[in-house]
Amino acid sequence: MEMETDWSKLPMDLLTSIFAKLAPVEVLMGAGLVCHSWLEAAKLPDLLWRSLDMKHLNSNNNAVLKNKHFLRTMAKIAMDRADGRLETFAADLFVDDELLEYIAERSPSLKSLTLVDCSITNTTLMETVDICPRLELLHVSDQWRPSPWS
Numbered sequence: 001m002e003m004e005t006d007w008s009k010l011p012m013d014l015l016t017s018i019f020a021k022l023a024p025v026e027v028l029m030g031a032g033l034v035c036h037s038w039l040e041a042a043k044l045p046d047l048l049w050r051s052l053d054m055k056h057l058n059s060n061n062n063a064v065l066k067n068k069h070f071l072r073t074m075a076k077i078a079m080d081r082a083d084g085r086l087e088t089f090a091a092d093l094f095v096d097d098e099l100l101e102y103i104a105e106r107s108p109s110l111k112s113l114t115l116v117d118c119s120i121t122n123t124t125l126m127e128t129v130d131i132c133p134r135l136e137l138l139h140v141s142d143q144w145r146p147s148p149w150s
Helices: 012-020 024-029 036-043 068-082 097-106 122-131
Strands: 051-054 088-092 112-116 137-141
Touching (some): 024 051, 051 068, 068 097
């Protein structure tokens, strides 16, 4: 006789402990979508949303993760879930001025910001530095990539 398990009835503290072992993107795109109780656990602004690493997502074979608009939307959802507690943010390629402003306005605890090959202006970057008084580490770089047409 096979026992059935109702995974939706797992205690909230256990779910958040499990989710803490996943990358935030995995929670946004998978674990948090399983059922209502898992979604509620994924929305809690605990340790899960203090660090958001969204680098190298576009190298994934998933077509959705190659869509910059989708990635920006996902980053905004993560910012909202962090509820002002985000300390570390890292991304490449998809961050623009609008998203950077969104991050800065909602992340007073931001200590580390890494942006690689992002479409941001110096003005917005300087405004971000002014808005985030706890910022200790700022890494902004461009990587040269050969043109696919050469």
